[in-house]
Amino acid sequence: MARDVQITIDCADPAGLAVFWAEVLGYRTQDPPAGFESWEQALEAMGVPPERRNDASAVVDPGGSGPRIFFQRVPEHKQVKNRVHVDVRAAPGLTGDARMAALEAEAERLAAHGATRLHRYEPAPPLGAGHITMADPEGNEFCLD
Incomplete structure (x- = not known):
């Protein structure tokens, strides 16, 4: 169940x-x-x-x-990399340059709300579609996927 x-x-x-x-x-x-x-x-x-x-x-x-x-x-601050994180599906159905452009636009939008851009991973076919790693205002990592 x-x-x-x-x-x-x-x-x-x-x-x-x-x-x-x-x-x-x-x-x-x-x-x-x-x-x-x-x-x-x-x-x-x-x-x-x-x-x-x-x-x-x-x-x-x-x-x-x-x-x-x-x-x-909680009283303590974040100290190390997350072992579990959220993937935000910001470019469903898109591939290549269109996918990365959509992820970049979402990264910019979220940065205006307090997110920090950490790293861009370029597409690496056949399995790697590319994504952007971000952090929320308290440093918790998440990915724009």
Whole structure:
């Protein structure tokens, strides 16, 4: 039986990283619980002190098919390369120069939202289609594929 999954990202600024990844993936910030117009209202009602209100955040696929992505505050900063990373399919169906041009355009768009470009890998047929490695605003690597 297939299971639902959630991807969890450790970070220093859950709300900020949630906004970034919502932009990358076309997701939206998860709505507050029923009966509340905002997360601030909900957290206040739950008795969460102001200094803890950015301990977690989440984004969801508006279409309901993609996994929920949960961001949790941790005290330590990222120190080494990710062993697991997200591949953002930014050029589906494209090959060669058209593919790389689409990846470059997406890399530029995401850089304007705080991403850092790390490396471009050129196409290497027959198996290597080419991709661009990026980092989110906290240094977590992901690929534009």
